[in-house]
Amino acid sequence: MTLTKGDAARPPGRGGRRSHVPGAGTEHAAAVEKAQREMLHEGGSTVAVRTAAHGSRQRIGADVVCEAILRQGVDVFFSYPGGVILPLYDVLGDYPELRHVLVRHEQGGAHAADGYARVTGRVGVCMGTSGPGATNLVTGIGTAMLDSVPVVAITGNVPSALIGKDAFQEIDINGITLPMTKHNYLVRDADELPRVLAEAFHIARSGRPGPVHVDITKDALQQETHAQHPTEDDVAAGLPGFRPTMGGNHRQLKLAAAEVARAERPVILAGHGVLHAGAEDELRAFAEKIGAPIAWTLLGVGAIDERHPLAYGFMGMHGWKHVNRAIQSADLLLAIGMRFDDRVTGNVRTYAPYARIVHVDIDPAEIGKNVAVEVPIVGDAKRVLAALLPMVDAVPAEGRAAYLEQLADWRRESEATSWHGSGAWRDGTLSADYVVQKIGELTDHEAIYVGDVGQNQMWLARYAGFRHPNTHVSSGGLGTMGFSVPAAMGAALGGTGREVWAITGDGGFQMTLQELMTLVQDRIPVKIALFDNKKLGMIRQWQEIIYAGNFHSAHLLGPDYLKLAEAFGMPAVKATRPDEVDDAIRFAQGVDGPALVWFEIAGEQNVFPMMPAGKGLSDLIEHWDGPDE
Amino acid sequence: MSAEPTASPDADPGAQDAPAPDAPGQGAPAHAVPPPRALPGGGDQRLHRLVAIVVDKPGVLNRVASLMRARNFNIDSLAVSRTDREGLSRMTISLHGDDVAVEQAIKQLYRLIDILKVQDVTGEATVEHELAIVKVRVTDSNRAEVLKLVELTRGRVLDVAPDALIAEISGTEAEVDNFVACVRDFGIRELVRTGAVVMTRGGASIEEAVKR
Ligand SMILES: Cc1ncc(C[n+]2csc(CCOP(=O)(O)OP(=O)(O)O)c2C)c(N)n1
Ligand SMILES: [Mg+2]
Numbered sequence: 001m002t003l004t005k006g007d008a009a010r011p012p013g014r015g016g017r018r019s020h021v022p023g024a025g026t027e028h029a030a031a032v033e034k035a036q037r038e039m040l041h042e043g044g045s046t047v048a049v050r051t052a053a054h055g056s057r058q059r060i061g062a063d064v065v066c067e068a069i070l071r072q073g074v075d076v077f078f079s080y081p082g083g084v085i086l087p088l089y090d091v092l093g094d095y096p097e098l099r100h101v102l103v104r105h106e107q108g109g110a111h112a113a114d115g116y117a118r119v120t121g122r123v124g125v126c127m128g129t130s131g132p133g134a135t136n137l138v139t140g141i142g143t144a145m146l147d148s149v150p151v152v153a154i155t156g157n158v159p160s161a162l163i164g165k166d167a168f169q170e171i172d173i174n175g176i177t178l179p180m181t182k183h184n185y186l187v188r189d190a191d192e193l194p195r196v197l198a199e200a201f202h203i204a205r206s207g208r209p210g211p212v213h214v215d216i217t218k219d220a221l222q223q224e225t226h227a228q229h230p231t232e233d234d235v236a237a238g239l240p241g242f243r244p245t246m247g248g249n250h251r252q253l254k255l256a257a258a259e260v261a262r263a264e265r266p267v268i269l270a271g272h273g274v275l276h277a278g279a280e281d282e283l284r285a286f287a288e289k290i291g292a293p294i295a296w297t298l299l300g301v302g303a304i305d306e307r308h309p310l311a312y313g314f315m316g317m318h319g320w321k322h323v324n325r326a327i328q329s330a331d332l333l334l335a336i337g338m339r340f341d342d343r344v345t346g347n348v349r350t351y352a353p354y355a356r357i358v359h360v361d362i363d364p365a366e367i368g369k370n371v372a373v374e375v376p377i378v379g380d381a382k383r384v385l386a387a388l389l390p391m392v393d394a395v396p397a398e399g400r401a402a403y404l405e406q407l408a409d410w411r412r413e414s415e416a417t418s419w420h421g422s423g424a425w426r427d428g429t430l431s432a433d434y435v436v437q438k439i440g441e442l443t444d445h446e447a448i449y450v451g452d453v454g455q456n457q458m459w460l461a462r463y464a465g466f467r468h469p470n471t472h473v474s475s476g477g478l479g480t481m482g483f484s485v486p487a488a489m490g491a492a493l494g495g496t497g498r499e500v501w502a503i504t505g506d507g508g509f510q511m512t513l514q515e516l517m518t519l520v521q522d523r524i525p526v527k528i529a530l531f532d533n534k535k536l537g538m539i540r541q542w543q544e545i546i547y548a549g550n551f552h553s554a555h556l557l558g559p560d561y562l563k564l565a566e567a568f569g570m571p572a573v574k575a576t577r578p579d580e581v582d583d584a585i586r587f588a589q590g591v592d593g594p595a596l597v598w599f600e601i602a603g604e605q606n607v608f609p610m611m612p613a614g615k616g617l618s619d620l621i622e623h624w625d626g627p628d629e
Numbered sequence: 630m631s632a633e634p635t636a637s638p639d640a641d642p643g644a645q646d647a648p649a650p651d652a653p654g655q656g657a658p659a660h661a662v663p664p665p666r667a668l669p670g671g672g673d674q675r676l677h678r679l680v681a682i683v684v685d686k687p688g689v690l691n692r693v694a695s696l697m698r699a700r701n702f703n704i705d706s707l708a709v710s711r712t713d714r715e716g717l718s719r720m721t722i723s724l725h726g727d728d729v730a731v732e733q734a735i736k737q738l739y740r741l742i743d744i745l746k747v748q749d750v751t752g753e754a755t756v757e758h759e760l761a762i763v764k765v766r767v768t769d770s771n772r773a774e775v776l777k778l779v780e781l782t783r784g785r786v787l788d789v790a791p792d793a794l795i796a797e798i799s800g801t802e803a804e805v806d807n808f809v810a811c812v813r814d815f816g817i818r819e820l821v822r823t824g825a826v827v828m829t830r831g832g833a834s835i836e837e838a839v840k841r
Contacts, residue, residue: 174688175691178692178695179695179696179699182740182742183741183742203742239742240684240839241683241684241741241742241743242742243840348666348668349666349668350665350666351666352666353665353666354663364739365733365736365737365739365740367736368669368729368732368733369669369733370669371666371668371669372666372667372668372669372729
């Protein structure tokens with residue numbers, strides 16, 4: 001049959017049909033009719049019949065989901081109900097050991113799963129219903145993808161017979177998540193659920209971590225099943241196309257060792273991969289043996305205790321000048337688990353012009369993607385560093401004395417600028433870097449600090465003072481505003497025993513502040529530090545410097561945040577002067593549960609230095625309009 | 630794939646940037662201005678043929694196509710079929726790009742869970758074949774000429790009508806191109822090409838190399 005676009009509108013031929021479902025009388029049409037009835041809850045469904053005694057019902061697909069999560073050692077997930085995922089909510093009560101957090105928006109749920117994963121190393125789980133529930137998860141899935149965070153996102157979908165018919169709340173969510181997940185699945189048969197869920201967790205956590213999306217039709221959630229959960233070995237064996245390379249190639253390691261032996265000005269670049277691999281000890285030992293300073297990316301914060309003599313600092317667009325200088329003058333970059341993002345390199349043509357590059361990454365596709373490298377090594381950061389350690393010659397302290405001394409000079413010079421030890425910015429208003437530093441200090445640098453996006457994110461990474469891995473959480477790759485509060489919620493449920501602080505700008509805070517209610521209802525002890533400059537600060541900064549002061553839409557009204565917090569039932573306090581900062585922080589720490597600290601900070605403070613887009617690491621802007629940014 | 634605009638040093642303003650102020654031998658001004666760092670890619674563009682063995686599952690083609698689009702690789706042609714092994718499909722992907730860019734494409738393909746093996750057979754000894762079916766406009770006066778041409782190019786006539794004939798040609802992409810160019814002047818009413826499929830010569834087998 002050929003249909004032209006015009007023909008497609010013609011009425012179907014007539015037949016003696018009793019049903020309006022196309023193709024009536026066929027098996028397919030019967031399935032569609034049944035599915036339609038189920039969507040309307042007109043009975044005839046396979047929902048397990050509940051009796052007073054729970055134990056007596058059948059095991060259905062929804063049970064498999066709960067079992068699979070628990071088998072992964074995950075004890076909490078973040079979700080929101082809806083029509084097609086109700087079968088799951090129907091059985092949740094039978095799994096008291098699995099904590100369900102009812103978020104106020106699915107995006108918050110996805111970020112919470114992400115925050116949970118980043119601080120625990122376990123896989124974070126979020127769920128939503130079909131259609132809008134699923135699309136609301138998307139920003140969070142994308143955030144996890146760009147930062148390689150292991151998250152399993154589960155969505156319900158319409159009954160399988162209705163797929164493709166634009167049923168109520170049907171959207172091709174698999175098509176949407178395809179380019180932003182490590183892998184995704186659509187499951188229409190409950191018997192497949194144990195295998196698919198086990199694979200999803202395995203893929204999310206193994207090799208370079210990342211999000212996996214599992215879409216499950218409503219009928220699969222309701223279908224009775226006896227399918228058993230596979231073992232880890234079975235799962236790995238069933239995925240022949242997924243065999244991450246863990247150990248580095250020996251020949252490449254030897255080449256790397258030779259590069260190290262030749263280098264006079266080596267710099268180690270530590271990225272998120274170091275934290276993913278848990279390679280902090282190996283990194284420190286390696287740096288100490290070869291006497292090389294360590295610089296870190298935004299997501300590499302915490303790879304080394306910042307007090308360590310070889311911990312040199314945060315690199316890149318808003319990194320420290322001395323760090324970028326060291327990179328620009330290095331003769332060898334040892335890049336470990338980082339991907340030479342444009343925020344790190346600036347203009348690649350002028351990046352580290354004297355350096356040869358050894359690049360270690362677990363994902364071969366990252367090597368040679370943004371910069372050409374001399375020695376590629378594919379492998380897990382921990383395994384590679386452990387193997388490399390005995391292969392490199394120890395460099396005695398004297399061997400690097402002149403180099404390290406010069407680096408120390410540069411550091412003193414650059415740390416002396418852009419700093420407001422007094423706490424007051426130009427007109428006496430509160431300076432943000434001071435507040436961040438105070439939060440670090442009063443928490444003994446032992447808390448988990450979850451940044452949002454914008455100036456607050458950069459101040460946090462620069463000034464809080466990090467000592468431990470996985471205590472800094474930030475949306476680096478996607479730069480998702482509104483990340484901080486929900487991600488902190490997940491981090492706080494990770495059972496790390498650490499205090500959790502959400503550091504957020506007023507713009508980002510207003511994007512996801514509905515989760516305040518979740519924090520209050522579930523008594524999740526997140527301390528929120530709201531950096532209120534009444535601006536989209538980073539936008540204002542770019543407009544000031546790059547767009548000749550055309551401040552369109554940079555000014556942002558906010559509510560009275562004390563009243564707002566009160567309305568949510570959350571204790572809150574406000575600080576506007578340097579001498580109020582300590583008390584405000586202590587107040588929040590003293591609250592048993594969530595609390596908000598509203599810091600009214602300077603409205604026009606910039607984050608310096610700054611590398612303008614398209615420029616190189618040697619083109620940092622350090623001042624604008626005044627000496628004391 | 631399309632050429633990276635920044636690949637040409639002249640087009641890149643960064644290339645003229647001053648040398649880094651902190652040369653390794655600080656204070657020693659003799660240090661030469663370093664050349665701009667080489668960007669990956671930017672080499673000579675040529676046609677590459679990739680053979681991929683993939684898990685035969687719904688959606689795999691979509692994943693490959695989506696990845697190539699999202700990563701800015703331009704596929705010239707893509708031919709997909711089953712193999713004789715249960716659960717394995719084969720794709721022949723033809724794309725233009727420099728060697729580095731194509732290597733990137735292969736690495737990105739390997740990130741897909743359903744991709745088992747990818748081989749760039751460009752420059753290897755291969756047999757390569759493509760099939761085209763062309764509906765050519767003919768008249769009584771030129772029919773004989775077209776038939777002769779089809780014969781000379783080792784094509785085959787599949788259908789004859791008063792005002793058209795359908796010819797089939799198979800061969801390398803260049804041979805097919807050549808045939809199409811020859812009949813173009815008569816008027817091509819319809820053309821369909823399968824895209825190239827290739828196989829390396831000799832005993833080596835990409836299917837047997839797949840670990841399962
Ligand atoms: C969801 C989203 N929309 C837009 C942006 C672009 N953006 C980056 S920083 C920024 C301003 C952030 O303002 P605020 O949250 O108040 O933080 P500040 O920079 O003032 O600390 C914007 C709009 C983004 N990163 N994320
Ligand atoms: Mg702001």
